[in-house]
Amino acid sequence: MDLEEGRERPLPESDSGLMAEFYGCSETAFERLADRWWPRLFAFFRKLGFGNEDAEDLVMDSLVKLFATKERQQFDTSQQLAPFLFTIARHLAVAAWRKRPPHPEVPWEEDLPLVTGAREPESELEADLLACVWQLPEAELTYVALCGRHGLGELSHNEIAEILDKWPPQVTQLSKRALTLIRECMHGKGYR
């Protein structure tokens, strides 16, 4: 990496590099970024329990909000984009829940092909597990949707800490609470 004014210059095709190009003059850089992030954001909102159309609208809102940061140059291009963008996405999800609670009864399998590209048989266990995940409180649910080791996502505890505005040890606590709540819920459904 090069050094520019004491900061590391992001790699050109990295997320932050594309944001730097976008903030510079290239608006096609943003379109490339939007293409790259669309499926990941869609999967995130689906994992939070939003239906297909709501998830699509929320993806667009997240990307518009990211685009709008150029007006005030609010993203530091020396930082990673993922925590910044998932923070935006999380706030939009919370705002959407405030207006209208999610519908955990939305059949996951019906919409799954858009995410996986291939329809697969859904087991009763997976359906019950998702129902239990969707009953978690917001912070625990977001944790499970994001965590690449203990949940359904792709991020580390440090990245999740940034998104949830918590210290990493608090994220570990959150992880334990989520597991306890899922276990109790699954016991309630007859899984021993």
Place this chain on the structure above:
Amino acid sequence: MDDKAIYRALGGLRNRITPPGSGDPLRTPACLTYSRARVLALDPAGSTAAESAHAAECRRCGHLLRSFDRQLPHLSIWTLMRRQLDLLRPAEADRVQYHLGSGHCRECTARAERLAGVPLTRLQLPALLVPPHPAMARAAVPEPEVLVRGEHGDLEADLVRDGDELCLEVRTRNPAHRHQLVGYAFASGTGEALVEGYLVLGPDAEEWLAAHELIDPERFRAAAPDGSAALEVAVLPPACLSAEEWRRVRTAAPGPEAAEEVRATWREFCRTQLVVGSLSEDALETVRSIYTSL
């Protein structure tokens, strides 16, 4: 079901629903790009007939335009005033160029036109402004001290330090400013408003009209640790405020604990705006909401 089994099941789901590939599956070749949707949200009249027809039919593009319209920030009233006075710093000038120059924002262009000629009182604050910690302040500054005083046209402003408190007083003898909205902002060197607020001028002693505001020194200390800020004060034409600024006016309105004369002054301001009725419907809704809370 033990923890390992739960993690195993979550892992299975995670692997199954990991999104492959890339791209926006809703986009067709006729769809708007993000940058074009932004420009059309800022200047709807710039849309071609084909774009309008497509956006009316396409769920993706219709939502994109509404989302930009709802979420794009507009220029602050202070930026518009500084632009008028040719006081923009380079970074701020770039933002203005992006929003007004390449974005052709109709709303901010109209706001800027309405602001023409509105005087801005601008005071450069001394570095000693940042109040010391309370214990030091009590020992070192026993009496209230005017830190900075300025006037422009018929508007005067004092910033007073009293122990560990900062108080802003804005006053005028011009009766035309009775029950008018005054804005203030402590602006950083790059023009960013660090602390800002809204007051309404009401009757004071000896035919003065005045408004006072206690400013939390902790908030100020956090925002401008080196004290390098300028204080900007202006009587603001309400029709020049953006939706975001109206939300801040709503927050600045006095609560039930405020003195009755302050609440009465705000009531008069609201009543005037509701009678004149020259504001947008959203702004009038905010004014109604403030009025009923008073």
